[in-house]
Amino acid sequence: MADSSKGSRKSWLIIGLLLVLTSSVTALAVYFLMGNASSADASEDAAAPVETPAPIFVKIDPFTVNIADGQYGDRLLYVGLSLRVKDQQTQDLLVDHMPQVRSRLLMLLSGQHADELTSPEGKTRLAAAILGLFEVPLTEPQPDLAISDVLFTEFIVQ
Structure with a gap:
């Protein structure tokens, strides 16, 4: 066992x-x-x-615009900006039509009020309005514009 x-x-x-x-x-x-x-x-x-693809920017030379102000009368806006675009075709189209782009910007900016532009929210609304300018074609026929952002490089309200 x-x-x-x-x-x-x-x-x-x-x-x-x-x-x-x-x-x-x-x-x-x-x-x-x-x-x-x-x-x-x-x-x-x-x-x-x-x-990551290299960013493409279209620089718009700075310019000065008269803007309205209820308290102080006319004031000045000095603004420089760049548009961030997604492709070369959009960049070429904007550069070729730069006088038309600047004219549209001038018309939009001259209708602004100084008290609206001094706040961050006012600048954000202005950037959205600038993007809205490009919903109307610059030329006929026009390919789709691929603008992704408006960047303020200079911004002085005086």
Whole structure:
């Protein structure tokens, strides 16, 4: 009976060792497979960095406009701005029609009131109104203009 219990223990010990060994080998294989997959992904990410397109700006030379003010009479607005566009075609069209663009801006700006333009909200509304100027085509036929932002580079109300 002593021999049979020793044999039984020995077989259980071998089975336990085989289970531990199998589990270890499986865990090691999974670790290496997952480690190689993530390092391959990392090398692909490092090899192909995300290229952001260079921004395209159309600079509009600064100009001075008379604006109304209820308290002080006429005041002056000195403004310079740039338009951020998404493609070369839009840039070329705006540059080719710059006198027309400046005329539209002059008409819009001369209708503003000084007290509205001195607040950040007023400048935001003005930028939206400038974007609205380009809803009317500059020429016929005109491709879609891709203007994404109005940036004030100079802004003085005096």
